Every structure is written in C-alpha cells, then in structure tokens.
Amino acid sequence: MKITAESIVMRAADDMHLHVRQGQMLADVLPHTMGWCGRALIMPNTKPPILTAEDAMRYKREILEAMKPSNDRITDSEPLMTIMITPATTPEMIFAAKAAGVIAGKIYPKGMTTNSDDGVIDYMALDDVFQAMSECGLVACFHGEVPWSNCCLDREDKFLPFFANIAYAFPKLRMVLEHVTTEKGVVCVGRLPENVAATITPHHLVLTIDDVIGGMLKPHHFCKPVAKRPEDRAALICTAISGNPKFFLGTDSAPHPRGAKECDTGCAGVFTAPIAVQVGIHVFSEAGRLDQLEPFYSRFGAEFYQLPLNRRQVEYERQPWTVPTAYFQSEVVPLWAGRQLNWRLT
C-alpha cells in the first residue's frame, strides 16, 4: 500500500459478503464491485435461492456472462460461490458443492432478512451438515441473529452462545459471523479459537440506530442486522482498525430499487458497492490508522478463506466527486447519496 497526499495505491480488495441479485440488477451492480475488488463472495439468497452445486454453477455462469463487458478492462475479478444451508441440506449436497468449486455455505435464520424463508430455526439439527463442511473445508457463514427473539436489538447477542457452541463442537469448521454489529459480537469472535472470524460492513462503521430512526425515518439506512448503538459502532471501528486478522471486509452491499425502500413495507439493505473503499478511507483515516485499511480490505479475508492474495493494484486519486443520488434505471439510492467525496477510483 502506498499513500501520498494525492494518491492511495492498494491491493485489490476481497468483498467477503456481496449481494448481486439477478438479471438487469446483476448487470447493473457488478461493475461497481469489479473496479476495486479481486473477488467477492456471492450471497445465495436469490429468488429462488441457490441451494445446490448445480444452482451455484448456473448462477456463476450468469455472473460471468454479466461480467464480460467489464472484463475487457478488468481481467482478474472472480465470483466466489456459496450455497444456502437450509433444513433440507444434506452432507452429500455439501460434498458436491465443494467438489464443484463452491467455497462457503450461508446459514440464514428463517424469515430474518431478504429471501430467507428457507432459513434455519434449529441450529442443532444441522450437526451432520457442519460435520461435512468441516471435513471438506467449506466455510460456514452465519447471518448471526436468532429468528425467535421479539426484539431486533437482542437478536445478534442472543445468537452468540449458539455460534460459540458450534465453534467448540466443530473446531476445524471455519466459521464467519457475518456483518457483526454489536460490541458483544466482536468480543465473542475475538475470544473464540482461530477457526472463527467475522465480517464488518462499511455501513455499520458509519451508521447507528439514530441514522435510521433517531431523526426522520431513513429507509436507505435500514439494514439487517439493524445498525446498533453508538457504543457498538465504536467497538466495530476499534476492531476494524486493530489489525486483528479475524475481522475483515464484507460489504453486504444490497441493492434495492427506490420503490422497494420508500414504501409501507420497506426492504432491508444498504447499497455501498460504489463507495465501499471510500467509506473505509474515511473511517480508517479519521482513526489515524489508514495503514490498516489494506489488511482489512485486501488480506485478512483472503487468508481466512485460504486464497492467494490478489495481485492487481488499484489506485484512488484525490479528486472531489459527488456520490449520485441514485444509480441505475431502478433508482438504487446508495449510502452517502449526494455526499462529496475526496477520493476517486482511477
């Protein structure tokens, strides 16, 4: 990483948690990740969901097809495929997925977020699946919220004992607590053995619950898990800049058309792909630890997933630009819409 007053050159990042959807939205959003990412872990909560090796390979072909126009410029971007773990998942499906090149299985709590109707209620019923994942080296990615709590503020913290139990029961299973949002969550992951890691999103580094419901209602700041208290955000920032390799980038960038957010029943998700690195530059430099940006964005994730580091370098130059108020014909409103930023990807 090379930082000057006018330029930041860093290794291309890995986004270890990304929603790219399907069809036109897929074609729309992909370039906004490919520019600065070497790889991205593609979430399987599509409609219908990605449940098998075959689903994942079909989805991967769809993604590669959509990448072609941009690949004239960017030749080394790669989608990392996942399957959704449901109560119907079998060890055989795990082994088949691994053999096909899938690298992780995502466990959603039932009904907790976008397209999670096939999610899990009873984690203990998944022991055979976890054993199979452990044996073949498929990473287990958890949306870490219990589905049964009647208060959204508690769901992540209540999930932590289940997460810890699985970690101790399957010491060779590599596990990720996705989009950790609470102080207790980062402490828990920090204390668990080396098989356990967590992703942190850029938007959880800059939002608290007050940015959603503290003033006017802000649907474009609404996500799952919901942004928590100021103390929780402080813990996330301290953890991200700490250089602890158990914590790395997963943007959870999740595009929704304006109409699906600004309505009487709004979808959860924040679209950050176009500015994910700029958010990091802002947060890490405010904390005086810009030197930790590259490890968090571009190294710790690859190391945990046992992938070679990206070789491509990307450059940000100091050049003011204004984040669009919306992207695409479907009008996806990004985080920091309309805000002026100092750094631009060249």
Added chain:
Amino acid sequence: MKITAESIVMRAADDMHLHVRQGQMLADVLPHTMGWCGRALIMPNTKPPILTAEDAMRYKREILEAMKPSNDRITDSEPLMTIMITPATTPEMIFAAKAAGVIAGKIYPKGMTTNSDDGVIDYMALDDVFQAMSECGLVACFHGEVPWSNCCLDREDKFLPFFANIAYAFPKLRMVLEHVTTEKGVVCVGRLPENVAATITPHHLVLTIDDVIGGMLKPHHFCKPVAKRPEDRAALICTAISGNPKFFLGTDSAPHPRGAKECDTGCAGVFTAPIAVQVGIHVFSEAGRLDQLEPFYSRFGAEFYQLPLNRRQVEYERQPWTVPTAYFQSEVVPLWAGRQLNWRLT
C-alpha cells in the same frame, strides 16, 4: 360504564394530546376525534407554531369553524388550547395565555419532532416561565426527550432527571410527561409527587421497536418517541390498566399524508384517532381489566386538568368492520390499517 356482550357504553373520553394540523387536514381529522371525545388538548406545533394567547385564540376559532359541520350531531366537543414554550416565552405571555383560556404550555426539545425547531435546549433557563405557570395554574406538558443524546433509545430516560428536578423545584406546577414509552419513565412518574402525571398513547400500548424496524421497515409505525422494547411496552400496559390516576390517555394521533411517510426522509407520527378506543378495548380486555378503560380514557385526565367529567355517553356496538387502508384524499394511513375490528362507534 356498561359492558355487555353486544355493547360498551362509556363516558366520552378526553384526548389529552392531539395533533389536528390546519386547513384541509384539520377539517379531515376533527370528526374522527369528536365522535368519541368530549375534549382534546390541541398541540401547538403547527406551522408557524402557536406561541401566544392570540395565536391560540386564532387557532381555536379555526378549529371551532372546522367543527361546525360535525357539531350538528355532536354538541359538546371542545378543543383545549395550548401554547408552545420556547426560549423566547416570558411570564407575561404565560399570564396572558391563561387569561385567554389556554390551559397548558408544551415544551419540546429542540429539533426532536415535527415542527420543533423553536424547541428548548436549556430547561433551567425556563425557571421564570415555570414559576409563572405554577402561579397561574397553566399545566406544563413535556415532550420528554433530551435533545442532545446521540441515541434515540436513551433520550427519554435521560430526560427523567431533568423532569424530576423541575417537579421538586416547582411543587405546585402540574406537569405531564407526554407519551411515556419506557419502564423507567412510568416508574419515575409513579414515584414523583401528585403534581406529576403522564400520558400514554394507544399505539405505544401495541407497538414495540420490532414493529418499526424488526422485520420489514414500517414507516406508518414510526413515531417520536420511537416505540421501545417489549419489556417497556409491558410496563406501559401494566400501568395503563393499574387504575393509577397519574396515567391517562393522550393519543398523540398525528396524521401525515402517505407521501410524507413513504419517502427517503419520513415524518414521525401515527394516526390513531379513528380507532383509539378500539385499541384500548383490545389492550384492556386482553389484560382482563376492561373495567379500567373508562377511568384511563375518560376520568383521570379530566381530574388532573381540573375539568368536570364529560357528561356525554358514547356507545360501541359489537359489529365487525375493517379499518380503512387510508383516510382522506391525502391518504393518511392509520394504525391497524386493513385490520378487522369487532367494536364500532354507533
């Protein structure tokens, strides 16, 4: 109060916290309160706000004019007027308001809710005003949230020490903690002397923070103070049904056109006027204390404000009906939109 399987006859209620707005919205919403209310305490956060005796009397005339069409049927409904207390309010303005028939002054924290830019930051700078209110018997109604906390979950609890200090400093000042939402809030009011009371809204008896951000985002459940945790709602229910005369109805019914809620910067407020009593019937009968509905809705408020009890009786008959999905041309979405209710005002 007379309760049979087919009918509930009760004294007309007093809504001790109501937003009726101005112009067409005023004409639209008034009949939905007049049907079941003898009196309503009219909030002064209009645009521009109601700051003086003259403002209040002008607003009262506007309201009485708008009530005329309905008054052919309902002859005893009465608006109880308030003024907004700001840093510019003087003791003279208090005495003039009292002399003109205003019965309460509302203290908003600056910038905390709809049209509160003129609100207060420094409560201690209001000592002269509180003294004047105490002397002449103008009730002090507090939107009980501090303006400076950076977490909406804390703002009410952080206001309580200020509230208690004012209560002890002015033992003859009648004070109301409006729309109390937390367990700590009801405990604080319960422990303070007899000059202190609180209103509870119907929507805070049925909503928690999960109804706003726990599943999909629900802008029509978004209000200030934001609905809190399940334990807080339980405390509100227990308090409302307890028969403690310090706690009484204030609906805070606050109509916003659909477009002001379903947008990128949504307004706070829940429109409950058409179903406020039905919500109470539901909550109080679920708790097995329907006998406490009339004291909470129709007696304790009048007694605290030193007003005679309403004489009109209203009747609800058991007849299923469905709450409209929206009211008026401006499409105000009510609480429980589309829900089937059992009791209908005759």
